[in-house]
Amino acid sequence: MAGGDQQVSPDAFLAMGRGVIASQPFSVLVGAEMHQLSRGSIDLQVPITDKLKQQNGFVHGGVVSYLADNALTFAGGTAMAVPVVTSEFKINYVRPAIGERLIARAKAVHVGNSQAVCTCEIFVVQDGEEKLCALAQGTIARLQGGAAESQ
Amino acid sequence: MAGGDQQVSPDAFLAMGRGVIASQPFSVLVGAEMHQLSRGSIDLQVPITDKLKQQNGFVHGGVVSYLADNALTFAGGTAMAVPVVTSEFKINYVRPAIGERLIARAKAVHVGNSQAVCTCEIFVVQDGEEKLCALAQGTIARLQGGAAESQ
Amino acid sequence: MAGGDQQVSPDAFLAMGRGVIASQPFSVLVGAEMHQLSRGSIDLQVPITDKLKQQNGFVHGGVVSYLADNALTFAGGTAMAVPVVTSEFKINYVRPAIGERLIARAKAVHVGNSQAVCTCEIFVVQDGEEKLCALAQGTIARLQGGAAESQ
Amino acid sequence: MAGGDQQVSPDAFLAMGRGVIASQPFSVLVGAEMHQLSRGSIDLQVPITDKLKQQNGFVHGGVVSYLADNALTFAGGTAMAVPVVTSEFKINYVRPAIGERLIARAKAVHVGNSQAVCTCEIFVVQDGEEKLCALAQGTIARLQGGAAESQ
Numbered sequence: 224m225a226g227g228d229q230q231v232s233p234d235a236f237l238a239m240g241r242g243v244i245a246s247q248p249f250s251v252l253v254g255a256e257m258h259q260l261s262r263g264s265i266d267l268q269v270p271i272t273d274k275l276k277q278q279n280g281f282v283h284g285g286v287v288s289y290l291a292d293n294a295l296t297f298a299g300g301t302a303m304a305v306p307v308v309t310s311e312f313k314i315n316y317v318r319p320a321i322g323e324r325l326i327a328r329a330k331a332v333h334v335g336n337s338q339a340v341c342t343c344e345i346f347v348v349q350d351g352e353e354k355l356c357a358l359a360q361g362t363i364a365r366l367q368g369g370a371a372e373s374q
Numbered sequence: 375m376a377g378g379d380q381q382v383s384p385d386a387f388l389a390m391g392r393g394v395i396a397s398q399p400f401s402v403l404v405g406a407e408m409h410q411l412s413r414g415s416i417d418l419q420v421p422i423t424d425k426l427k428q429q430n431g432f433v434h435g436g437v438v439s440y441l442a443d444n445a446l447t448f449a450g451g452t453a454m455a456v457p458v459v460t461s462e463f464k465i466n467y468v469r470p471a472i473g474e475r476l477i478a479r480a481k482a483v484h485v486g487n488s489q490a491v492c493t494c495e496i497f498v499v500q501d502g503e504e505k506l507c508a509l510a511q512g513t514i515a516r517l518q519g520g521a522a523e524s525q
Numbered sequence: 526m527a528g529g530d531q532q533v534s535p536d537a538f539l540a541m542g543r544g545v546i547a548s549q550p551f552s553v554l555v556g557a558e559m560h561q562l563s564r565g566s567i568d569l570q571v572p573i574t575d576k577l578k579q580q581n582g583f584v585h586g587g588v589v590s591y592l593a594d595n596a597l598t599f600a601g602g603t604a605m606a607v608p609v610v611t612s613e614f615k616i617n618y619v620r621p622a623i624g625e626r627l628i629a630r631a632k633a634v635h636v637g638n639s640q641a642v643c644t645c646e647i648f649v650v651q652d653g654e655e656k657l658c659a660l661a662q663g664t665i666a667r668l669q670g671g672a673a674e675s676q
Numbered sequence: 677m678a679g680g681d682q683q684v685s686p687d688a689f690l691a692m693g694r695g696v697i698a699s700q701p702f703s704v705l706v707g708a709e710m711h712q713l714s715r716g717s718i719d720l721q722v723p724i725t726d727k728l729k730q731q732n733g734f735v736h737g738g739v740v741s742y743l744a745d746n747a748l749t750f751a752g753g754t755a756m757a758v759p760v761v762t763s764e765f766k767i768n769y770v771r772p773a774i775g776e777r778l779i780a781r782a783k784a785v786h787v788g789n790s791q792a793v794c795t796c797e798i799f800v801v802q803d804g805e806e807k808l809c810a811l812a813q814g815t816i817a818r819l820q821g822g823a824a825e826s827q
Binding site: 464466468469483484486491493506509511513 | 766768770771785786788793795808811813815
Binding site: 243246247248250273275277278282283284285286288289291292296309311313315316319 | 394443447463467
């Protein structure tokens with residue numbers, strides 16, 4: 224994703240981010256909703272529906288890792304304000320995701336010229352209460368120009 | 375997932391694994407297909423369709439991380455032959471996923487009493503050729519009994 | 526390391542932690558100093574000396590990863606208050622370590638019955654100013670009893 | 677480290693690598709020995725001595741993570757043949773390091789223009805037998821020119 228214009232209003236910036244989500248078919252399939260977006264910070268949510276579950280009735284870990292991946296990338300991309308790719312991330316699951324909604328909050332912790340290191344906390348909302356569900360940390364890299372680059 | 379019976383035939387073991395996939399609504403949503411399963415080893419694939427993509431026409435990183443998560447868990451769960459949960463994993467993306475199909479091959483590298491450490495390679499098939507797309511490594515933990523455990 | 530007694534005073538708890546560091550020959554070799562220790566939280570430091578450097582005059586990454594490993598383990602071990610082992614961690618380096626001192630601050634973010642997930646920030650002090658140098662996240666596991674366990 | 681000349685003989689390439697190790701005071705302190713080095717591949721070892729241990733008599737995890745860090749960096753640096761830095765890595769410990777010697781074998785799994793993704797297996801030699809002790813995966817990045825870059 225591209226980083227976006229620094230001069231736009233907070234509402235316009237969020238609308239820009241929502242436009243990116245709307246243009247990602249997989250995010251639409253999962254049902255992702257962007258609730259906040261600013262330079263280096265995002266709140267990305269997914270209402271829990273049956274189609275997102277695994278055999279035990281919990282949300283599938285792949286949904287949680289999708290959220291981590293996408294939230295980290297927005298945090299890093301908006302922080303660097305250049306086109307980026309997700310280079311890598313790591314996720315620890317600490318609790319089964321059972322409830323009404325997943326909330327991923329990611330932020331850029333260090334922003335360099337070529338990459339940003341970001342962290343993400345993912346909560347599950349159960350009976351209106353947020354509980355930590357997973358923790359992620361990863362690297363968002365500036366997209367290298369040129370067709371020769373395979374990253 | 376449960377580990378499954380060690381005494382069953384290879385075909386029955388694969389059928390058991392396919393049954394687990396079929397019982398995971400999110401795996402059905404993504405379109406996952408199990409092509410091989412044995413103790414500590416799996417080949418899990420996803421045919422690439424438009425709904426799995428992001429805004430650039432590549433497969434969304436969240437699909438790739440879903441595949442890594444699920445393949446690692448099957449590798450660890452079948453290796454330990456007990457009910458397990460995915461504790462954590464790390465993924466490096468090395469190439470945009472463009473092509474016809476994703477193939478995740480995971481194996482258990484070390485199996486202990488309480489956890490297995492597994493690795494996974496994810497390839498994208500493009501014009502019939504497999505290209506490495508991502509690399510993952512993670513921990514699959516034996517499910518602790520008792521409601522007090524929040525892991 | 527064992528978790529330690531919950532009833533002791535803060536000073537006695539810190540003294541207990543310093544005793545563990547003093548009993549780790551590698552920590553003595555590196556020159557680690559414990560500046561704070563409480564349940565699930567630690568400040569572990571290393572004064573930078575020439576023997577800790579690599580060929581460019583920076584502190585070797587291995588020193589930084591040692592600090593992350595040890596700080597994460599103390600954070601998790603004191604949080605769980607049982608004997609633990611470091612199961613795994615991930616570290617992102619964000620800045621070359623140039624300066625007078627390294628400071629690792631780790632905390633337990635989630636504590637379960639069988640493991641704790643901890644995060645760690647590592648700073649380098651340069652001309653009296655702290656700068657983020659690395660970021661780590663990992664799992665500290667309860668030590669399983671019995672000789673059969675190879676973890 | 678710089679990548680080195682592609683035209684040199686295997687012996688000269690190994691000698692170059694050993695020269696880098698000898699110029700790293702921390703590697704000398706730990707006692708690292710390079711046993712093999714080629715483009716994208718390394719065997720780096722550490723004889724186990726008492727000063728490398730923790731309070732239980734095992735080798736300190738920080739020594740194992742040092743080995744992973746350094747071996748990954750040599751694998752990536754020689755594969756890219758440009759000056760590099762270690763961007764990040766992840767390590768899973770699977771067995772306490774008890775024995776005579778640690779052996780880290782790392783290789784570059786994917787080499788791009790701006791980074792290489794590498795994996796590393798670390799074994800402990802006990803009574804002459806190699807046992808897997810830890811597993812690592814990480815990113816080695818091309819060093820960006822210019823003082824403005826803080827990575």
